[in-house]
Every structure is written in structure tokens, then in C-alpha cells.
Amino acid sequence: MVDDDPTVAEVVAGYLDRAGFAVDRVADGPSAVDRAAVARPDLVVLDLMLPGMDGLEVCRRIREGGPVPVVMLTARGDEDDRILGLEVGADDYVTKPFSPRELVLRVESVLRRSGGAPAPGPWLRSGGLALDPAARRALRDGRELPLTIREFDLLAFFLRHPGRVMGREELMRRVWGWEFGDLSTVTVHVRRLREKVEDDPARPRLISTVWGVGYRFDPAGGPDPATAAPAVSDPAAEAGEVGA
Known part of the structure; x- marks a missing residue:
């Protein structure tokens, strides 16, 4: 303390x-x-x-x-x-x-x-990402990822639900275990996670923003970053005013 x-x-x-x-x-x-x-x-x-x-x-x-x-x-x-x-x-x-x-x-x-007790189940894998839920280890291309507790839980949740769009309220409920709270918590953690798992966080291919809905994890890496628009071009939208 x-x-x-x-x-x-x-x-x-x-x-x-x-x-x-x-x-x-x-x-x-x-x-x-x-x-x-x-x-x-x-x-x-x-x-x-x-x-x-x-x-x-x-x-x-x-x-x-x-x-x-x-x-x-x-x-x-x-x-x-x-x-x-x-x-x-x-x-x-x-x-x-x-x-x-x-x-x-x-x-x-x-x-x-x-x-707490180790999470059950085998390694979670997608492309170069690999997570061991029991040991709480995360690797990217064989190198250890320095994830915080919440970042690890968030990435594990994305890997378990590929291709599905999830709103920030659902992520807060299912990853944080909170029924209510400041949704900017989710926004910040998604941004930090992108910085650690994306080749170009400004043009994310793994964790995409679905405008007005939430986020989607694309195991195939999503669209080509050379042609894709940045996932977030309006900071107010990512902060929650437009429900990103």
C-alpha cells in the first residue's frame, strides 16, 4: 500500500x-x-x-x-x-x-x-501468436510478450472468439468481470495490446475496430495494411463517443 x-x-x-x-x-x-x-x-x-x-x-x-x-x-x-x-x-x-x-x-x-487456478485447455494459437493459459505465457514469433494481467486475458479472449465482433460492454463483462465501469478501460487496453501484437498498430490487421459496434479479432490477419484504412482515424470515436 x-x-x-x-x-x-x-x-x-x-x-x-x-x-x-x-x-x-x-x-x-x-x-x-x-x-x-x-x-x-x-x-x-x-x-x-x-x-x-x-x-x-x-x-x-x-x-x-x-x-x-x-x-x-x-x-x-x-x-x-x-x-x-x-x-x-x-x-x-x-x-x-x-x-x-x-x-x-x-x-x-x-x-x-x-x-488463481490455472485456466484449463491447450495452447491458443493464431499465426505467430501462441498463448499458454495454464502458465500464462504469451509468445509472438517465439518471443515472450510482456503482457499485463488484463492484456493477457483480453488476448486470450480474442483468440477463443476469432471473427466475432464484441462490444466494449461485453468485453468489460467477460474479461474484467464487471457489470459496469468506465469503458475507456477497454479502449486503452485494446490500444496497448495492439502495440504489442501488431506489426503496425496504426493499421491493425489482427484486432480491428468495427465502427459503432466494437472490436473483432481476425486470425488470418485481416486486410492488406497497404490498402486498409487506419482502424481509428477519429480519437473521439475510439474514446467511445461513436461506440467504437
Whole structure:
């Protein structure tokens, strides 16, 4: 738990402790990075605004040592803050003021996906992509893909449902397990996933945007990128105003 507000840290730590978690508290960014280097945490609840080093940089540095689930706390409801948190690899975020019970549920959800029972089934394959659900390994042309928990789950879901168009509401429900939430979470994760699996993320051939509906995974790689229009030419559409 990384938060420089002692009241927030005490309340959140208390709720997490009662839920059965062992909580280690620090109050600034450098201390969080140092502590994570000594003892790798199972999950980090990380405030965005911290003295010495902001939460975005803390997240980046902790992740340099390997994948660690991160739930980001943002003091403002500013969409830019939320998207920044997701773009540096946060698996979830909660906006202050928040319900400590909700935070506990979010922590439990992220941990289930990161350390729960291995998913059954054989490797999932499409072209140069290969995913091992049991070991939670993802390869592209034989090289390991550095996917976050949600990125892995999203790609696995796409591979299990090739050629099918899925709206962001359905993806949020079936990949995140949420019945409601900020749909920009899905948008950001799709964009980050494209950056890791597409040859040219600006002209995606695997994960296409179907205007007004959602996204489709094309196992054959879709149309020729030399003739295809960019999947998203209007940022407002990809943010959700047109239902992308």
C-alpha cells in the first residue's frame, strides 16, 4: 500500500487486513521502489500523487523487475489521469473518494486473475501468436510478450472468439468481470495490446475496430495494411463517443 495520506492508508490497510491480506505500508515513491526490490509484492495499491516520485514512475520502476499487479488510486476523476495509469500498466484504478469495500473487491478481482487456478485447455494459437493459459505465457514469433494481467486475458479472449465482433460492454463483462465501469478501460487496453501484437498498430490487421459496434479479432490477419484504412482515424470515436 503506497499512499502519503496517513488517514487513507490506515483505513485501506485496515480493510485489507480484515479481508485476510498482509499489508505493508509506505508513504512515498522511492521507498515503494526500494521495498519492492527487497521483497516482491503480490499486488501494489498505488496512489497516483506521491512525494518524491509520482505513482506512474513508481509503477514503471516496479514493473522493471517483473510483472506485479497494480491497482492505482487517483485523487481526481480526470480521464487523463485514469488513462495514464492504465497506459503504464495498472491493472485497475479507483478514484478518490472511494469505498474501501470496493477497493477490497477490486484487489480480490485482480489477484484472482493473476494468481488463481490455472485456466484449463491447450495452447491458443493464431499465426505467430501462441498463448499458454495454464502458465500464462504469451509468445509472438517465439518471443515472450510482456503482457499485463488484463492484456493477457483480453488476448486470450480474442483468440477463443476469432471473427466475432464484441462490444466494449461485453468485453468489460467477460474479461474484467464487471457489470459496469468506465469503458475507456477497454479502449486503452485494446490500444496497448495492439502495440504489442501488431506489426503496425496504426493499421491493425489482427484486432480491428468495427465502427459503432466494437472490436473483432481476425486470425488470418485481416486486410492488406497497404490498402486498409487506419482502424481509428477519429480519437473521439475510439474514446467511445461513436461506440467504437
